[in-house]
Amino acid sequence: MKAHLACARMEFRVALTYRSSYLSTFVMMLLQIYLLTVVWSAFYDGREEMDGIPLATMTAYATLSTLQYTLVNPWRSSPIEQRVREGKVAVDLLRPIGFPGQMLSGQVGWVSASVPVLLVALPFALLIGAGSAPASVAAGFAYPLALLGALLVSQLLGLLLGMVAFWTLEVSGALMAYRFVAQFFSGALVPLWFMPGPVRAAAQWLPFQATAYTPAAIYLGQAEGTGILAALGVQCAWVVVLGALAALVWSRARQRVLSQGG
Template identity: 80%
Template sequence: MSAPTAPAAPQPPSAAAKRPRATPLRAHLACARMEFRTALTYRTSYLSSFAMMLLQIWLLTVVWRALYDGRTEVDGLSLATMTAYATLTTLQYQLVSPWRSSPIDQRVREGKVAIDLLRPVGFPGQMLAGQLGWASSAVPVLLVALPFALLIGAGQAPASTAAGFAYPVALLGALLVNQLLGLLLGMVSFWTLEVTGALMAYRFIAQFFSGALVPLWFMPGPVRLAAEWLPFQATAYTPAAVYLGQIEGSGIAVALGVQLAWIAALGALSAFVWSRARRRVMSQGG
């Protein structure tokens, strides 16, 4: 009779087993953190954008003061409100800007999208998280620029307590609308490979109809009507107008509801476009 074999000694858990299992939230945060660090890596570009923003705030203040030509109000709008609006939209556009494009077209051209598809989280989620991480790199700039804006007299407090509480919600809505628009534009590259021309047109249209260049209240009737029916006004005009009291009372709830409706519509459209784009990638063997 053979001797009984000794039980095998328990093996220590492997490093992979010890590692906490990645959740979708952790994965998306990792994507955002990676893009945040990438944005801060290019310090010359980062600091130059900061300097240009401060210069733009000062120039806009000078221009609007010259246009008012000593008058305290134009069409019922005070000079202080107008300079505060120009300053606020400039600061906001460090977070919510059509110039911050999606990296999708570059990843499609270089074939890196094939690696993205192998990751345990969805491709649109990866891109949105990365875009949000890149946008959040502007927060340190804003913390420095805000005292400068107050110093030159181009800033002011929220128009009311309700405006103060509603503004961060409106700003978050503006950020989400802008990121979804950027995601849709980026996914066009699955069909065209190159979106430079479309991006140039998008930047001009988005900046104008968002109210970042000219407030909606100064636009002619038909142009303002068109702006109100497009999603761009939700990215700049809405939060600034809420903050300054140009939208108040029940109008605040309506404005936030419009932002939410655009987020839902653009989210559904993004999901549909991605379902088509993914089939295209698979059909090409990507």
């Protein structure tokens, strides 16, 4: 556990070292929250609700999805790609914890650096009327669990994408495509309830919706009672599937490191 915490602390300090990038992310997130609130208010055009979704719920969803996506999907290049290209992965294999554990712990540290930003953004969202309380007591208790599930799914997806570098050495193009697909199908841009039927069905079968839509829907009461348990169950299922897939890919990637010498 100490080794994992050390990896997390190291990446936390690295994230805070690049202050200009850190502050620009903070400013852009606040601007995105404000613009989304303005856009959705204009889209509703004075109507109280659309397709059964009140404007207040929609603006709260836009705020939550933006904050969540900043937390669980930090915009950074894959550390695996750089370590593979520079041969540093050979040193990583000598450390007392496994390589995937090092990468996931480092990502947790990097994500933790976003928490202070979110603590400032929440009052801002309430100030412009884009925030709301949990829809129910059950939603309030289930939301942290859903947020944890979103973080696990997101980081496992990132780990899988990063390990592609063991075969290609370069994943920047794949990362750009992944960001677009993940942001759209996660519901971070448009909630699943506004998507056309076929697109929504596709999104529900993909793991991305577990990273943004699921926590926000639970918080806002779009999933209630057994719906909350079902949503959390889907997240858990994806964690198991992606974890097993990551273990399989790493077993193959490690053989390439041993055969190529890093």
